Amino acid sequence: MPKVIFLTDARDASARPAGGAAAERPDAVLPAPGQPLRDTRARPLRDLRISVTDRCNFRCTYCMPRDVFDKNYTFLPHGHLLSFEEITRTAAVFARLGVEKIRLTGGEPLLRRHIETLIAMLAELRTPAGKPLDLTLTTNGSLLARKATALKAAGLTRVTVSMDALDPDVFARMSDTGFTPDDVLRGIDAAAAAGLAPVKVNMVVRRGLNDQEIVPMARRFRGTGHILRFIEYMDVGSTNGWNMTEVLPSADVLARIGTHYPLHALDADPMGRVAERWAYNDGAGEIGVISSVTQAFCGGCTRARLSPEGRLFLCLFGTQGHDLRALIRGSADDDALTRAIGRIWSARGDSYSEHRALGAAKPAPQGDGAARVEMSYIGG
Numbered sequence: 211m212p213k214v215i216f217l218t219d220a221r222d223a224s225a226r227p228a229g230g231a232a233a234e235r236p237d238a239v240l241p242a243p244g245q246p247l248r249d250t251r252a253r254p255l256r257d258l259r260i261s262v263t264d265r266c267n268f269r270c271t272y273c274m275p276r277d278v279f280d281k282n283y284t285f286l287p288h289g290h291l292l293s294f295e296e297i298t299r300t301a302a303v304f305a306r307l308g309v310e311k312i313r314l315t316g317g318e319p320l321l322r323r324h325i326e327t328l329i330a331m332l333a334e335l336r337t338p339a340g341k342p343l344d345l346t347l348t349t350n351g352s353l354l355a356r357k358a359t360a361l362k363a364a365g366l367t368r369v370t371v372s373m374d375a376l377d378p379d380v381f382a383r384m385s386d387t388g389f390t391p392d393d394v395l396r397g398i399d400a401a402a403a404a405g406l407a408p409v410k411v412n413m414v415v416r417r418g419l420n421d422q423e424i425v426p427m428a429r430r431f432r433g434t435g436h437i438l439r440f441i442e443y444m445d446v447g448s449t450n451g452w453n454m455t456e457v458l459p460s461a462d463v464l465a466r467i468g469t470h471y472p473l474h475a476l477d478a479d480p481m482g483r484v485a486e487r488w489a490y491n492d493g494a495g496e497i498g499v500i501s502s503v504t505q506a507f508c509g510g511c512t513r514a515r516l517s518p519e520g521r522l523f524l525c526l527f528g529t530q531g532h533d534l535r536a537l538i539r540g541s542a543d544d545d546a547l548t549r550a551i552g553r554i555w556s557a558r559g560d561s562y563s564e565h566r567a568l569g570a571a572k573p574a575p576q577g578d579g580a581a582r583v584e585m586s587y588i589g590g
């Protein structure tokens with residue numbers, strides 16, 4: 211079993227300079243008003259993923275294997291989490307720097323108590339041009355049937371639901387939970403009925419575990435208006451025992467579906483869109499493939515990620531992150547926070563998946579040899 215080194219050196223905010231090394235650089239420059247903030251590869255900062263908890267009521271084998279995330283596992287204490295006020299203040303600064311889209315994630319974000327209050331607070335934010343932000347959430351769907359109406363009323367725009375199989379046994383093998391596919395399907399229906407449409411359904415594909423569910427899933431969601439997206443199994447974190455042999459390339463997924471239901475490609479926006487979009491020739495809707503492993507899309511990666519305790523990660527494969535909480539809870543005003551985040555993004559060069567594709571994968575540049583951050587901590 212892999213050893214878990216879970217940000218042990220990174221949890222004590224007081225132990226290191228606030229904002230991390232990049233925040234200290236005096237030479238980094240913020241863009242002129244109205245100009246997007248760009249990193250070293252000219253990628254604008256457009257999307258912010260906010261992980262609101264590291265806890266989950268599933269134990270997906272590819273994300274939170276039960277032998278690691280067991281009853282002895284130490285989750286973040288509540289006092290370490292950013293409060294709703296702290297999250298909203300930080301999100302407002304990101305909006306000032308060009309972020310147009312926020313996704314709440316986790317762990318399971320619907321486990322964070324009164325999440326709809328946070329959504330209502332975030333829904334008040336505006337871009338510098340005065341537009342509301344696109345406000346979405348990724349969930350395992352287990353609590354969605356109960357919460358969909360309240361989430362919509364609070365101002366959530368759309369929702370993405372993770373679902374890896376329709377067959378109850380395969381579902382249980384993937385998600386290691388007492389919840390059933392029917393529970394998730396009820397959540398998806400409730401979300402659509404509440405107006406959180408189009409609902410995106412994310413299926414992680416592991417060759418030999420749930421790839422027999424690809425065509426049944428496609429059949430189930432064709433013609434519903436929901437957008438099914440197939441995600442290549444990624445080597446995120448250090449606990450899931452990832453192996454390349456379990457990655458089924460998206461090209462194979464498309465070939466299998468295309469045999470039953472012919473498809474054609476739709477145009478993609480190269481910047482900020484990770485899914486390649488395809489449509490059924492018979493008009494039964496759209497699917498997506500996310501080829502994180504076989505076709506790296508780092509060149510269009512416009513995402514920043516905020517951890518539950520306020521660490522800023524510039525890449526899913528980061529190790530340590532930049533401690534914004536120390537700034538937020540310290541004396542930094544919004545201008546200082548804006549400058550710190552601006553400097554961090556300006557210095558960003560992360561391109562982990564491209565390195566992996568070249569066979570030279572290495573931790574993101576901000577790393578210091580520590581273990582990669584877990585998906586359940588930083589969100590997908």
Ligand code: SAM
Nearest residue numbers: 273316317318348349350372412443444585590
């Ligand atoms: N608990 C919520 C959920 O499952 O939707 C939100 C957090 S979860 C970490 C976000 C997404 O990451 C899910 O769609 C999940 O399937 C995906 N994910 C987790 N581990 C993954 C891995 N190793 N490879 C690819 N996707 C992964």
Ligand code: SF4
Nearest residue numbers: 266268270273317350
């Ligand atoms: Fe929980 Fe989502 Fe990870 Fe599954 S993928 S264990 S539902 S955080």
Ligand code: SF4
Nearest residue numbers: 508511525526562563
């Ligand atoms: Fe973005 Fe990092 Fe993924 Fe590349 S590997 S697409 S930089 S999150």
